[in-house]
Amino acid sequence: MYALARLLFITALSMARSNTSEPSSEENKRIVGGSDVPENEHIPYQVSMQYKTDEGLRHFCGGSIITPNRILTxxxxxxxxxxxxxxxxAGVRNLDDRHGVRSKVLSCTIHPDYKILVTSDIAVLSIDPPLKYSKFRIAPISVEGKEFVGDNVPVTLTGWGRRLPISIPLLDILNYPNSxxxxxxxxISNKQxxxxxxxxxxxxxICARGIFRGSxxxxxxxxxxTRTSKGVHQVGIVSYGLSICGLSITPDVYTRVSTFSDWIQSEITK
Incomplete structure (x- = not known):
């Protein structure tokens, strides 16, 4: 329970996007300002990171598939x-989907320069068994390249995070999505x-902002x-923001994937 308590402490201290509440089975939940991914559609690179507690497995973070046995988070x-x-x-739209594929986390390699709320909030998980790619449910996301993403670029976030701007204990059963x-x-520019x-x-x-929406x-x-001429490409990893999510005046901060391209590739080839 110490590890879970530490996770709760880090969340409160840093206002990072860590979910330690057990997901509910209620429908029609959303990222702040978002909506359910349709039932006939999958985000094949998205995974749910889950932690074993006395109450069972709990979703607490997201991640993305970059190779069959490596997850970026x-x-x-x-x-x-x-x-x-x-x-x-992996391979699920709904956390209750019995067709999902589960792999153990063998290790988590944190970037050596990581400092909470300061820099290098990036890690690579090694998992086993390796994931088997399928046409629709499980596939990697492109993370290669060092092109600097500027302002006013359309971007898309997916996840199972809280849908209300603030936590309301009496409504938590309605606040955490399974879908x-x-x-x-x-x-937006870093200056903005x-x-x-x-x-x-x-x-x-890298920062992003919208009206009453966010991580x-x-x-x-x-x-x-973001979508490029070569397909969907990952440009950011959800890192932190203010405690009240989705306010148009407060941007979300993401780790800029392109900055760490060489480090990611070195972790993939280990």
Whole structure:
């Protein structure tokens, strides 16, 4: 229980997007300002990171498939936690889907420069058994390339995070989704991000903002993607934001994937 208590502490301290509440079975839940991914559609690169507690397995972070045995996520999603109690669930839209594929987390490699709320909030999970790709349910996301993403780029976030801007204990049973959520908005420049309250944002991070929409608790580690001429490409990893999610004046901060391209490739080839 120490690891889970630490996860709760980090969440409260850093206002990072870590979900330690057990998912509910209620329908029609959403990322703040988002909506359910349709039943006949899958986000094949999305995984749910889950933690074994006394009450069972709990979703607490997101991640993305980059190879059959490697998952990209945020460093704060495993910093100080017991990896032997972690697993990833792939190939699902709904967390109750019995057709999902579960793999154990063997290790979590955190970037050596990681400092909470400062820089390098990125990690690579090693999992077993390796995932078997399928046409629709399980597939990797492209993360290669060092192109700098500027402002006003359309981006899309997916995850199982909280749908209300703040946590209301009496409504938590209605607040955490089982169905995967999707929401789109636009990046802003790092200068705009700093002027909007995120004063410590560096070029290793990317910001996005929309009107009453954004990432929230439980979306941490999840993929921010954009569509290019070559297909869907991951540009960010959910890192942190203010405690009240989805306010148009407060941007979400993501780890900038392109900055860490060489490090990611080195972890893939180990």
């Amino acid at each position: 945020a460093a704060h999603c495993c910093d100080g936690l017991n990896t032997t109690r972690m697993s990833v669930l 995967l959520q999707r929401m789109s908005y636009h990046t 991000c700093r002027e909007s309250g995120m004063e410590k944002v560096t070029d290793t991070e 929230c608790s439980g979306d941490s580690g999840g993929p921010l993607v």
